[in-house]
Amino acid sequence: MSKRYAKLPLSKSFLMEFNYGIKHPFEAVKKISSVIKHRELYLKTRLIQGPLSWDAGIMLHNIVMESKHPSLNVIEAGSYQGRSTIFLADAAKKKGKKVYSFDWFKGLDDVNPTIDTKYRQYNGLISDKEKFERNLKNANLSDVVEITVGDARKTLLPKITSGGFSVAFLDVDLYDVTQELLKQLMSIATGGEVIIVHDLDWPGIEKAVREFSLSYKSKIEHTITKADDSLNSIIFKIGHSA
Numbered sequence: 001m002s003k004r005y006a007k008l009p010l011s012k013s014f015l016m017e018f019n020y021g022i023k024h025p026f027e028a029v030k031k032i033s034s035v036i037k038h039r040e041l042y043l044k045t046r047l048i049q050g051p052l053s054w055d056a057g058i059m060l061h062n063i064v065m066e067s068k069h070p071s072l073n074v075i076e077a078g079s080y081q082g083r084s085t086i087f088l089a090d091a092a093k094k095k096g097k098k099v100y101s102f103d104w105f106k107g108l109d110d111v112n113p114t115i116d117t118k119y120r121q122y123n124g125l126i127s128d129k130e131k132f133e134r135n136l137k138n139a140n141l142s143d144v145v146e147i148t149v150g151d152a153r154k155t156l157l158p159k160i161t162s163g164g165f166s167v168a169f170l171d172v173d174l175y176d177v178t179q180e181l182l183k184q185l186m187s188i189a190t191g192g193e194v195i196i197v198h199d200l201d202w203p204g205i206e207k208a209v210r211e212f213s214l215s216y217k218s219k220i221e222h223t224i225t226k227a228d229d230s231l232n233s234i235i236f237k238i239g240h241s242a
């Protein structure tokens with residue numbers, strides 16, 4: 001292990017993984033083999049703070065690796081300190097793709113108090129561009145990531161002007177933002193894309209996803225729900241009639 005990794009303090013993500021392992025010992029054993037398989041990625045991500053589990057990160061990595069969509073663009077909204085970005089970018093680099101990340105680094109700043117009822121537990125999600133860029137640089141992935149700072153609802157479509165996207169990951173925690181970004185992604189989807197939405201157990205996210213599933217029923221080829229603690233995501237595969 002490099003000295004740089006050894007000197008850093010334990011991250012919240014690492015403690016979260018540790019607590020999960022204590023509660024789910026069989027899952028923890030499975031995780032060890034996954035960590036051995038992806039040990040470089042583990043070293044790059046284990047000290048990056050962020051509420052994304054190792055399993056969810058590997059799920060993102062695998063989805064990018066397995067995507068057959070021709071677009072070279074991978075989209076991420078809600079980057080925080082870059083934990084999910086590194087999982088996406090490591091796979092993007094191997095596949096010759098690029099990650100377009102979007103964050104305003106203000107945390108959960110645009111809360112709808114009646115819908116985003118879980119936000120209070122997480123109001124510390126404020127980060128900054130410098131920390132994000134430093135984490136990507138340390139992971140040797142800066143060359144395949146472009147961060148756009150601002151409200152993703154205003155910055156995403158102007159940035160993705162051509163080429164569409166193959167995979168999009170939404171992790172913005174808020175109802176209004178998730179609802180709007182899903183609509184925007186569908187406006188540029190041509191078919192075969194994969195959209196992953198994190199934090200399915202948040203009432204606002206569950207509502208945005210439920211409404212999206214109903215509105216775009218005819219355009220969604222299939223949906224996979226990963227409702228367990230560790231993955232807590234929903235995956236939409238967009239059909240070719242999109």
Ligand SMILES: C[S@@+](CC[C@H](N)C(=O)[O-])C[C@H]1O[C@@H](n2cnc3c(N)ncnc32)[C@H](O)[C@@H]1O
Binds near residue numbers: 077105109
């Ligand atoms: C849960 S964190 C993302 C965690 C990250 N994916 C990780 O793996 O660590 C949610 C992020 O969404 C960002 N966010 C929320 N609303 C936003 C908006 N309208 N535009 C851009 N970023 C937003 C917040 O600043 C915060 O960094």
